[in-house]
Amino acid sequence: MKSFSYIKGVTTLELDREACIGCGICTTVCPHNLFAMQEKKAATVNPDLCIECGACSLNCPVKAIFVDAGVGCASGMINEWLASLKISKKGGASCC
Amino acid sequence: MDENLPGFITWHPVDAGQRIPVISPQLTFADTLGSWKARWGIGRMSYLVPPGLYAIGAPDSASPVVVTANYKMTYDLVRSALKGRNLWLLVLETYGINVWCAAGKGTFGTGELVRRIEACGLGAMVAHRELLLPIMGAAGVKGIEVKKRTGFNCRFATLRINDLPGYLDAGMQATREMRELTFSLKERLVLTPVELVSSLQTALYALPLLFIGAATGSAGFNLVNGCHAVIVCLAAILSGALLSPLLLPWLPTRSFAVKGAITGALVSAALVYHLKLATTVSVMAVLLSVTAISSFAMLNFTGSTPFTSRSGVKFEMRRALPLQGGALAVAVAAALVWRLM
Numbered sequence: 001m002k003s004f005s006y007i008k009g010v011t012t013l014e015l016d017r018e019a020c021i022g023c024g025i026c027t028t029v030c031p032h033n034l035f036a037m038q039e040k041k042a043a044t045v046n047p048d049l050c051i052e053c054g055a056c057s058l059n060c061p062v063k064a065i066f067v068d069a070g071v072g073c074a075s076g077m078i079n080e081w082l083a084s085l086k087i088s089k090k091g092g093a094s095c096c
Numbered sequence: 097m098d099e100n101l102p103g104f105i106t107w108h109p110v111d112a113g114q115r116i117p118v119i120s121p122q123l124t125f126a127d128t129l130g131s132w133k134a135r136w137g138i139g140r141m142s143y144l145v146p147p148g149l150y151a152i153g154a155p156d157s158a159s160p161v162v163v164t165a166n167y168k169m170t171y172d173l174v175r176s177a178l179k180g181r182n183l184w185l186l187v188l189e190t191y192g193i194n195v196w197c198a199a200g201k202g203t204f205g206t207g208e209l210v211r212r213i214e215a216c217g218l219g220a221m222v223a224h225r226e227l228l229l230p231i232m233g234a235a236g237v238k239g240i241e242v243k244k245r246t247g248f249n250c251r252f253a254t255l256r257i258n259d260l261p262g263y264l265d266a267g268m269q270a271t272r273e274m275r276e277l278t279f280s281l282k283e284r285l286v287l288t289p290v291e292l293v294s295s296l297q298t299a300l301y302a303l304p305l306l307f308i309g310a311a312t313g314s315a316g317f318n319l320v321n322g323c324h325a326v327i328v329c330l331a332a333i334l335s336g337a338l339l340s341p342l343l344l345p346w347l348p349t350r351s352f353a354v355k356g357a358i359t360g361a362l363v364s365a366a367l368v369y370h371l372k373l374a375t376t377v378s379v380m381a382v383l384l385s386v387t388a389i390s391s392f393a394m395l396n397f398t399g400s401t402p403f404t405s406r407s408g409v410k411f412e413m414r415r416a417l418p419l420q421g422g423a424l425a426v427a428v429a430a431a432l433v434w435r436l437m
């Protein structure tokens with residue numbers, strides 16, 4: 001995304017280029033266009049833009065992409081944490 | 097589904113076992129008011145339309161099928177963007193949540209899409225086997241599995257609803273812009289009311305206590321002190337939930353907690369100046385509390401942006417939460433000392 005980027009070097013995104021069959025679905029579903037086709041296989045050109053939404057790994061037909069997908073939302077994560085401590089009655093990791 | 101659903105015009109002539117409403121692409125005042133209320137968090141969690149198949153214009157068996165969520169605001173934006181076209185709208189049950197959040201939760205997902213295709217008898221309504229989905233839905237919908245289970249091919253079309261007409265006109269081809277997220281000032285501004293409302297709801301419990309605590313000093317009841325304390329608290333929330341999101345691209349560093357702290361420090365400096373605070377404890381109390389609250393509120397805004405990640409938020413939270421908590425604790429201690437002076 002132009003002019004916006006978040007904390008660098010923390011993404012859990014991993015692409016196994018050996019397993020990639022070059023279908024290109026990851027280049028279609030990634031909302032930040034961080035994949036590109038290089039030598040008929042996918043490559044991550046800008047992994048720091050990853051928001052870990054999980055669209056690529058979910059849609060990859062050969063499970064060549066791993067990402068610890070989830071919502072990047074502080075209140076969601078606090079709710080998740082409270083729910084795990086069984087303090088909050090609301091539960092769930094949702095804020096939206 | 098009945099005739100009371102938003103935008104209902106008539107029933108579609110083709111009746112494949114169940115009635116399909118033809119809906120108007122024209123939004124009414126009630127729709128605009130409804131969106132405005134949802135933006136302010138009023139009844140937002142129950143602002144929805146029934147899931148199912150809808151018709152826009154006069155679609156036939158060759159018309160495209162657009163898939164969306166049953167959040168009423170989403171439904172309204174989609175139908176108004178598709179004015180003058182003939183197509184089918186397949187609305188999934190996302191319990192009134194937008195596409196992106198619902199995809200993250202899995203309700204805008206493979207299972208629901210497959211179920212809805214079957215429940216609506218979509219296979220009998222159209223001759224082709226293509227679905228147009230929002231790109232943000234890809235986090236929940238596994239295209240190859242939908243294809244395997246229903247025969248329908250999922251095309252992840254555009255990110256924004258407004259790009260859909262251009263995509264359709266270009267023979268279902270997306271330009272790079274249609275696939276690239278933006279987060280403009282206007283896009284940020286519309287998200288701030290709900291942040292403000294939810295922060296204020298939390299503050300509502302603290303404000304009366306704060307007012308009484310600040311107003312009752314050693315010199316008896318002081319209304320001005322109480323009001324000042326409330327103003328400081330509200331300024332902190334405005335700083336973190338409105339000012340910081342708007343200033344987002346211009347605030348230094350990538351960290352939202354730091355961005356919020358910077359705005360908070362500036363706002364608190366203005367407060368210190370305006371309230372003519374002179375003692376060390378009073379300055380500390382205002383500076384630290386406003387900075388901490390602003391920082392926390394801005395950290396919460398990560399959930400509203402389209403470019404933050406779970407790992408990034410975790411990274412920030414581990415470092416920022418202890419500092420915010422510590423600063424607030426010191427601020428409260430300073431305020432107590434200030435009051436006893």
